Amino acid sequence: MATTYQEQFSVDGIQFTTREAVELIEIDNKFAKATITTMGGSVLSFIPKGHKDLLWVSDTAIYDGSKPIRGGVPICWPWFGGAKQPGLPAHGFVRSMVWTVEKAAHLDTGETRVLLACESNEKTLEQWPYAFKLKLCVEVGASLTLTLISSNLSDESIDITEALHTYFAVANPIGMQIKGLEQSTHLDKLVDNAPAETQTDVVVLNPPKDSVYLNQTGTVSLIDADNERQIVIHKRNSHSSVVWNPGPEIVKGFADIDDQAWLDFACVESGNVLDDFVTVPAKAEHILSVQYLVKPL
Numbered sequence: 001m002a003t004t005y006q007e008q009f010s011v012d013g014i015q016f017t018t019r020e021a022v023e024l025i026e027i028d029n030k031f032a033k034a035t036i037t038t039m040g041g042s043v044l045s046f047i048p049k050g051h052k053d054l055l056w057v058s059d060t061a062i063y064d065g066s067k068p069i070r071g072g073v074p075i076c077w078p079w080f081g082g083a084k085q086p087g088l089p090a091h092g093f094v095r096s097m098v099w100t101v102e103k104a105a106h107l108d109t110g111e112t113r114v115l116l117a118c119e120s121n122e123k124t125l126e127q128w129p130y131a132f133k134l135k136l137c138v139e140v141g142a143s144l145t146l147t148l149i150s151s152n153l154s155d156e157s158i159d160i161t162e163a164l165h166t167y168f169a170v171a172n173p174i175g176m177q178i179k180g181l182e183q184s185t186h187l188d189k190l191v192d193n194a195p196a197e198t199q200t201d202v203v204v205l206n207p208p209k210d211s212v213y214l215n216q217t218g219t220v221s222l223i224d225a226d227n228e229r230q231i232v233i234h235k236r237n238s239h240s241s242v243v244w245n246p247g248p249e250i251v252k253g254f255a256d257i258d259d260q261a262w263l264d265f266a267c268v269e270s271g272n273v274l275d276d277f278v279t280v281p282a283k284a285e286h287i288l289s290v291q292y293l294v295k296p297l
Contacts (some may be wrong), residue, residue: 001038009104014112021065021157025101026138030110034140037072039065040095040225041116044072045145051294054231055142056169060256064140068095070256071167071265073146075136078128080161080242080273088127091165094118094134102135111141120153130154131275143293150288152280159279163242163271164290173228173266176202179223180233181241187274208247214276216241224267228295233268236289239276240249241271 002016002023009016024044025036035045037157047053068074076091083089089096103115104289119133131153139145150221170176181203186192189210199213217239222231244267246254251262270290272278280286 005101005104007120007165009101011105011205011231012105013106014114022069022155023098025114027112028086028115029106029112031141032144034112034138034144034262036114036116036138037069038099038116039102040068040074040097041099041118041134042069042072042095043138043144043146044058044069046140046292048142048294051229052227053169054102054292054294056167058257058261060183060258060261062256063096067256070254072167073167075134075148075162075165076165076271077134077148077150077253078130078160078162080163080271084101091163093124093127097124099136105267107139109141111139114138114140130158132158136256145289146289147287147289150278150280150287151268151285152282154174155282157279157281159277160286161271161273161277162288163240163269163273164289165242165267165269166292167226167265167267168222168231169264170222170224170266171206173263176205176225176266178205178220178243178266178268180199180218180220181216181243182211182240184213187212187214192237203243205243207262208250209243211243212274213241213243214274215239220268220270222266223297228297230297232293232295233270234291234293235270238270238288238290239274240271240273241266242271242273244269 005016013195024037027034032048099116133151137147186199220233279297
């Protein structure tokens with residue numbers, strides 16, 4: 001398939017390759033380099049010129065197509081977290097689907113745009129009985145912009161929760177400040193039945209951490225101090241953020257994360273989760289958009 005895509009989208013600076021059973025799209029333009037995979041429609045790398053990679057991928061990630069690749073920007077859809085029905089995958093099923101490439105081209109600005117898509121089929125309808133098409137528009141420039149378009153093709157409204165489960169590469173997550181979550185509603189998911197509380201201060205990450213911040217629509221910044229940078233997240237139609245790092249004990253339960261690798265990343269996710277679910281009317285669509293950029297401290 002990589003060869004077929006290369007013939008279909010014959011463009012300098014856009015290369016289609018494979019790693020084991022997984023297709024990769026390698027982008028190189030005047031602004032940045034990036035890697036996307038059709039496995040789950042996930043961005044795996046974004047390296048603006050003159051900067052280190054914003055994204056982290058596990059050294060022990062699986063590329064045989066049997067499970068999502070650990071790291072990058074997995075897409076959680078049409079549910080976030082555990083499924084309501086037993087036996088269904090956490091964070092939905094689209095991150096385990098092979099997406100198709102619908103467009104791949106450079107823009108007049110020198111940026112690069114790739115459009116990927118997946119849609120309902122017999123297997124998805126067994127897990128979630130609604131017809132849909134999901135598209136991800138990836139724009140690679142000085143910043144990385146991801147636009148997730150949820151199209152409800154069914155004859156009734158659907159409720160979805162969703163998140164871009166972004167793994168950011170950081171020099172040291174311990175004590176890292178995350179700004180912009182103040183005044184949101186904080187839920188600590190590591191504590192059973194933890195009461196909702198207003199987040200009054202800047203978040204200081206001390207793993208393990210699994211926290212949801214509801215009613216949160218503004219810009220979020222990670223202060224990656226030892227890399228002398230801040231990673232800025234601008235978002236549109238996102239009312240939730242999630243902060244996750246498994247820490248030294250929980251990480252041992254992940255076969256595709258090295259026991260020490262929790263020191264290399266911090267997940268700050270954008271989306272609409274829990275009470276911030278989205279209702280998409282019949283034959284309508286919902287758009288979630290996030291922009292990531294790096295600034296010096």
